[in-house]
Amino acid sequence: MLSRLAASVAAAGSAAVLTMAAAAPADAQESSNLEITVERVLAGTFDRFWLNCAPDFGTHPEPGAACDRLRALDGGLDRLRPEYVPCPGDPDPVRVGITGTWRGEDRTFTAHYANSCSVRTVAAPVVPVDA
DSSP states (O other), X not given: OHHHHHHHHHHHHHHHHHHHHHHHHHHHXXXXXXXXXXXXXXXXXXXXXXXXXXXXXXXXXXXXXXXXXXXXXXXXXXXXXXXXXXXXXXXXXXXXEEEEEETTEEEEEEEEXXXXXXHHHHHTTTSOTTX
């Protein structure tokens, strides 16, 4: 009787390990890890943030909101490109860089925005210009 119980427990444990191992690659493909840099040129400041999505966390001040926006864009960082935005006189240009992976695919993005208002309008909350 004990040998049957031990065999059942061992079989159940093996099945659980195999199920977890099979799920790991899918989870790894869904995970996204990005480094976001923000340089305010005239102010001379440079900030670096880490953002992980699925699960959402990192040094980014709003990881949940940033990951939600990225999911809505399907990771399409090019949709964060600067465009003309009527912003009040904030003459400090902002350089942004984003590198890492989105759902297992390499991503690289760089952009120059006219000012912080432009970043907030086009790239927030992915790019935390006010942090």
